Amino acid sequence: MRVRELAAELHAEVADAPIISPHGHVDPRLLADDISFSDPAELFLTRDHYVTRLLHASGVSLGDLGLDSGRAVDPREAWSILAAHWHRFAGTASGYWLTDELMSLFGVDEELAPETSDRIYDRVAAALAEPAFRPRALFERFRIDVLATTDDPLDDLAPHARLAADPTFRGRVLPTFRPDAYLDPEAPGFADRVGLLLAATNKPTTFVGYLEALQDRREYFLDHGAVSADHGVVEPFTTDLDPQEADELFRAALAGTVDAAAARVFRGHMLLQMARMSVSDGLVMTVHPGVNRNHHQPTFERFGPDTGHDIPVSTEYTYNLRPLLNAFGTAPGFHLVLFAVDETVHSREVAPLAGFYPSVFIGAPWWFLDAPDAIQRWRSAVTETAGFYRSSGFIDDTRAFLSIPARHDTARRSDAAFLARLVVEGRVSLPTARRVARDLVDAIPRKVFKL
Template identity: 75%
Template sequence: MPATMPSDLALMPTDEKTREIALDLYSEVADAPILSPHGHVDPGILLHDTPFADPAELLITKDHYVTRLLFAAGVPLEELGVGAPGAGADPRRVWGHLAGNWHRFAGTASAYWLEYELRTLFDITDEPSAENADALYDTIQARLDDPDFRPRALFDRFGIDVLATTDDPLDDLAAHAALAADPDFRGRVLPTFRPDAYLDPEAEGFGDRVRRLIQTTAQSTDFAGYVQALRDRRAYFIAHGAVSADHGVLEPYTTDLDPAAAQDLFAHALEGRLDARAAREFRGHMLFQMAKMSVDDGLVMTVHPGVRRNHHRPTFERFGPDTGHDIPLRTDYTDNLRPLLEAFGTEPNLHLVLFTVDETSFSREIAPLAGFYPSLYIGAPWWFLDAPDAMGRWRSAVTETAGFYRSSGFIDDTRAFLSIPARHDTSRRVDASFLARLVAERRVTLPTARRIARDLVDAIPREVFKL
């Protein structure tokens, strides 16, 4: 008899009394609309409504959570269709690699999300295996050929109210404009201003990018013109519906330089002549400048620090970025952010959302900071931490210090379109279980817990991200 995947009681408490409370709370939000204010889905798939090609592209090739573990198990990336060298990989064979290695994903968040997708979208309850790989592939492919499985139909089926993308500052945002003008498309698809490559002088192609930025906005070629060019592009994004600017930095270091020092660093940065110390100063000053701009124009400022991108250079050079070897670092916030917070931390127009992949910073730094500064919010568990147990640890670590209402609401942060409802459902179940324990322990009343459960998926993210 084939092994079957978890039931709808997944992630619920094992204690019967607490489980009943958790199921009650979960029922309040199970079907609530999805707000996704930070993610990486390509808006083109919704604009063109192109059918998904095959199960491998849909569930494996573009999901580095999946490909990284298969690679670690010995499957070459080119056999998974990753990057240009993987072009032309047989999708059935790619699917077979996942099915044959299904046991290796046991206990991971990826397995839970994939199980959810297979069960709710394809009516598949048998665990994938080498023996049933072909049959499951055919079942999924048949569903992909159904018009009801095209991206726009799924957008409606998933109940997505807001979906934010992540976009280059010089993107023309044509896809967003077309979706906003399309009377047949319901929902909001919002761009997000992501200027990292234009702020880091050590980023590849920094000088060329900045020159294009200045040329596009017709600004002067000095530091003042560079800053104004960034302001102009932020205004362009706001005009196209953007509510936030995202910053993926190595460290959340901030500093406020005098104009002459900033101009000197900028001139050397354009020429590629900054050493590591000077480059850090420039990045820190520009993160400070981004906060200043957010105070002025109202864009929510999200900061995603603490990841060493492209840890294995040979893989990066062959397959490109986002291929599974971005590795977390210890991250310090209290001193690094102090210059920014002393200048802007009490400004009512600044909403600063701090994320981390360093669990030690939850209760040590981020929650205490959010418990004082009105502008600062605790970002939801991100990347390696957006998993059930880590979500529970996060709630325990931050709630006693800052409560529920200083957090951001759930952020799915995904490129994998089909995983959006799976990830949000995971968060809703974990929060229901956490709240149920507080109710069972007589620490929160049931009516208050119901309100919090609802607010976590609606009122809180709407407030934090100015939706």
């Protein structure tokens, strides 16, 4: 009982604190254009692959949910599918978030089910027609202070520029440099993308020109407010090549003549080069490894990426990152945030690395691990080795705009519960727990992401 009371007390201290979201996938045009959400299904269903993937696993066609661009689907029918399968979300993170959104935003206090489906749909649809539910109004209601998006290196960042120049918009919407498709010779269209990159920056088709082109685009992002560069890799392998070898490998990659082993070496060299650039230009480097993207080829071919079939694989950091950390691990001002969906790596590798290297910070639970029990496991795994202040603060990593407050509140409640237990066990004083609770939602993410 004492733990619950203290947890509620600690949560109350941060429940209304502004949200800092330094990594996510909300489309900046949503806020720049401030266009009303079209319908409840588009808002809750089609944008959230957490939801669509579990429905697909239950036998529902993604086309019936509105993910097929060539086929129109009645949003009410898609919503009725969600209602019919609502019980399948019991105990899942998606279930928590959707329940919270329906209750806190729309005042829905009854269970979604076939018999309530139309009634709840109509209630949400009516609310979406009101000015208070336009994206900018919700941005303010959610108390979002900083929201980072994820952007292609050749994006013109026009929505970000419009928001920055708009005196009526309060808050910061920052771009994030995401160069994966330009660094991996095995990525579809790699040579074409690099060609466009070189043409856009007027650089020669050499490895040095390629590096200069990437640096130019990073500077463009910095000029538009970016604070970080994000790297989604299968493995965080790094290696350092001599200039001649790198140039030869680059030319072979453009020609499409590299095998899998050579492609891995090129990726590893480029991940190290991205760290070198972060040391130089100050962009925080975040690494999201350990996911086999687009696991089901037929689904990818029909519906495209980010449709729920990215599956975790094991991750190894200690050996893979050693070349990078030997070169830059103690470089002043370098910030490297390491995420993992392989839970075994948290206490074994990530926390010890962050407990020694001043550049390394522990990324918050990500993707499949951003649920209450997983957050508790993560916090227990890393805190005894690295403490609270070597972590990143919570990362919502979402495309589903309305879920942002629910996700952050989940993390705040979980951390409050963890801190309360430490206080009751006499392992942390109450004044220290209060400070940590506040810092986890403000000072820590501001420091890690240089905000």
